[in-house]
Amino acid sequence: MDLHRPGRDDGHMSEDTPPVRLTRAQEGRLISGVCGGLGRYTGIDPVVWRVGFGVLVLASGWGILLYVVAALLMPNDPRLGAPIERLIRRRFDAGGVLTILGLLLGLGILVNLPQHGVATSLSIVAVLGLAVMVAQGRGISIGQIVRGIPERLQGHSAHDFPPPPPAPAASPAAPAAGRPVDTLPPGAVDLAALGQTLPDTYTTSYAAEVDDRVMDRVYGRRRPGAVLGKTTFYLALLAGCLMIPIFSGRPNDQILEIGASVALAVVAGGLLISTWYGRGRGLVVAGTLLSLTLVGTSVTSDAGLSGGRFGEVRWRPVDPAQAEQTYKMIAGDGRLDLTDLAMAPGQRVVVHAEVGAGRLRVKLPGTAQVELSASAGLGDVTVDHKVTSGPRAKVSQTLLPVTATPRPPVIELHLRGRIGDLEVSRDE
Amino acid sequence: MNDDQNRSWRHRFDPGSLIAGLFFLAVAVTHLLAVFGHVKISGTATVSALLGGLALVMIIRFLTRARRRDMP
Numbered sequence: 001m002d003l004h005r006p007g008r009d010d011g012h013m014s015e016d017t018p019p020v021r022l023t024r025a026q027e028g029r030l031i032s033g034v035c036g037g038l039g040r041y042t043g044i045d046p047v048v049w050r051v052g053f054g055v056l057v058l059a060s061g062w063g064i065l066l067y068v069v070a071a072l073l074m075p076n077d078p079r080l081g082a083p084i085e086r087l088i089r090r091r092f093d094a095g096g097v098l099t100i101l102g103l104l105l106g107l108g109i110l111v112n113l114p115q116h117g118v119a120t121s122l123s124i125v126a127v128l129g130l131a132v133m134v135a136q137g138r139g140i141s142i143g144q145i146v147r148g149i150p151e152r153l154q155g156h157s158a159h160d161f162p163p164p165p166p167a168p169a170a171s172p173a174a175p176a177a178g179r180p181v182d183t184l185p186p187g188a189v190d191l192a193a194l195g196q197t198l199p200d201t202y203t204t205s206y207a208a209e210v211d212d213r214v215m216d217r218v219y220g221r222r223r224p225g226a227v228l229g230k231t232t233f234y235l236a237l238l239a240g241c242l243m244i245p246i247f248s249g250r251p252n253d254q255i256l257e258i259g260a261s262v263a264l265a266v267v268a269g270g271l272l273i274s275t276w277y278g279r280g281r282g283l284v285v286a287g288t289l290l291s292l293t294l295v296g297t298s299v300t301s302d303a304g305l306s307g308g309r310f311g312e313v314r315w316r317p318v319d320p321a322q323a324e325q326t327y328k329m330i331a332g333d334g335r336l337d338l339t340d341l342a343m344a345p346g347q348r349v350v351v352h353a354e355v356g357a358g359r360l361r362v363k364l365p366g367t368a369q370v371e372l373s374a375s376a377g378l379g380d381v382t383v384d385h386k387v388t389s390g391p392r393a394k395v396s397q398t399l400l401p402v403t404a405t406p407r408p409p410v411i412e413l414h415l416r417g418r419i420g421d422l423e424v425s426r427d428e
Numbered sequence: 429m430n431d432d433q434n435r436s437w438r439h440r441f442d443p444g445s446l447i448a449g450l451f452f453l454a455v456a457v458t459h460l461l462a463v464f465g466h467v468k469i470s471g472t473a474t475v476s477a478l479l480g481g482l483a484l485v486m487i488i489r490f491l492t493r494a495r496r497r498d499m500p
Contacts, residue, residue: 254463257459257463258460258463261456261457261459261463262456262460264452264455264456265452265453265456265457265460268448268449268451268452268453268456269453270449271445271446271449272445272446272450272453274442274445274449275441275442275443275445275446275449276441277439279439284448284489287448287452288482291452291455291478291482294456295474295475295478298459298462298469298474298475
């Protein structure tokens with residue numbers, strides 16, 4: 001029995017059919033046979049998969065994680081199972097493995113967007129978009145896969161999926177049992193026979209939908225909504241990507257906002273068309289996601305943290321001219337070390353630092369006089385181990401030099417925090 | 429070839445799609461104007477407006493869901 005045959009797994013398997021497994025290739029492998037296995041399953045040349053993984057590795061390193069996860073999820077021998085399957089005692093069919101990889105890819109986009117900017121993230125989006133387009137082109141239903149994500153992530157085998165509604169067994173003119181053929185006029189549908197093929201467990205709405213699909217299959221009709229939805233989606237993707245070269249001179253967050261706005265306008269156009277013609281399947285979901293993306297960028301801009309950084313960030317300026325800037329951090333743990341600042345006697349330097357969520361620690365030279373102005377929306381302000389508790393904690397004071405100096409340099413320090421703590425300490 | 433095979437879908441006017449389309453178009457245009465500096469929008473106000481608008485769109489789409497069943 002060939003358990004790793006190439007082909008499509010649409011989640012509709014009969015009870016006698018084993019789930020389609022996605023296995024690593026035994027022959028022609030370069031590393032572990034992941035790309036070979038994906039190529040054999042999807043019918044796409046493994047070179048294309050290797051290029052895709054290469055782009056992801058070069059773009060953000062996310063491709064390495066994806067490759068390792070794929071290697072752990074794809075067994076060498078379908079009878080033995082993959083390492084992860086043996087560990088958690090569950091089995092993933094081909095669709096399940098691809099779903100997990102797709103979700104990881106989506107997570108990679110979200111993680112890379114703030115860290116590496118729009119251009120890097122869009123390269124990952126491009127790979128994801130190409131994968132979706134190829135899948136759609138090969139007749140794989142993305143919507144069906146999305147609906148089955150919870151079951152697939154639980155590692156259910158294809159046997160656990162509900163059986164598909166049976167297709168009409170015969171031509172439109174097929175007669176019901178016990179009825180002569182000539183009682184139906186040519187081209188008519190025997191609804192009694194058609195109804196007998198549907199199980200009783202379907203709810204009314206689902207049965208109606210299934211009935212529509214059966215009728216579509218019988219008459220070979222294609223619903224106009226499917227075309228409109230797909231066309232609008234691809235046009236929105238294209239329009240959004242076109243904004244990158246057009247507005248390449250602008251900051252990354254503005255390019256993201258423009259691209260998302262244009263894509264949203266295209267989605268809105270598709271919805272307006274679907275008011276009178278066709279049906280824009282999935283366009284409301286796409287519009288909602290794009291709107292939320294836009295709001296996210298607006299909130300970031302409104303917080304004054306546009307261009308801010310995430311995670312653990314350290315700044316250690318040396319040149320006073322370069323130190324005079326606004327250090328922005330959206331979320332994470334930031335450290336601003338001003339102890340190496342080469343300041344002349346009497347020189348004045350103005351430094352701004354802002355944090356959205358997290359902690360910001362500032363270390364000051366003991367030889368400088370510091371005019372401090374700090375405010376924390378929801379958090380504490382700590383100056384030389386003296387804590388001013390929030391919410392809306394404000395500290396405004398002058399810190400004299402630790403060692404007496406005739407004309408000490410002056411640091412005018414403005415700190416602003418929204419959710420998190422601000423800490424200021426002197427170099428001993 | 430009989431008449432059923434030639435018959436196209438009869439699509440009904442769907443107010444839910446109209447409202448959703450106009451709403452998303454308004455969101456897109458507002459953000460574009462904000463990016464190019466023609467209007468100034470507040471982040472918190474945008475969140476409130478968007479969530480309220482999305483809720484309204486979903487309610488209207490729910491109430492008019494029957495219109496989205498194409499009739500053969």
